[in-house]
Amino acid sequence: MSESRKENTTTTVGILEWFRPGEYEEVRNAIQDLKALGISHLRTGISWADWYVEGTPEWYDWLFPELSEHVEVLPCFLYTPPSIGEMEKTSSPPKNLKAYADFIDLMITRYGEHFEWVELWNEPNNKVEYDFTLDYSWTKFSRMITMAAYWAKKQGKKTLLGE
Structure with missing residues (x-):
């Protein structure tokens, strides 16, 4: 390997961990584990459906600053609130496809x-x-994601789509 190649090589390690609203102690423990393992990136799920449950906005008010103080955070936004879905389940397309973009x-x-x-x-x-x-x-999925990506870009964010 050439010297210039060695100088530009860095290793980044990330992990996936999803936390349910109210799991304060689990987050604190996970942060300690991430530090001990040298992990600097965390992908975590953010439930659109949970956003409407009492206490969830306050949970995210705490979670985002707490995590970002220790790792680079990649939030994954998903799960339709059943009350606004075509069917009453979190995997349903929302009746109003723009609602996901509004949430983003x-x-x-x-x-x-x-x-x-x-x-x-x-x-x-x-x-x-x-x-x-x-x-x-x-x-429906394509329209929903396209609108969300548009607003994310307008807000200065980079986007990716899970596979």
């Missing part, structure tokens, strides 16, 4: 200082994550 806009406005990237949905090809039987042509 809200989350970036409120917490965007704590992350550079956003992941728009997770494993949409997994029926548990996104019920594609309600959207065989993937038209």
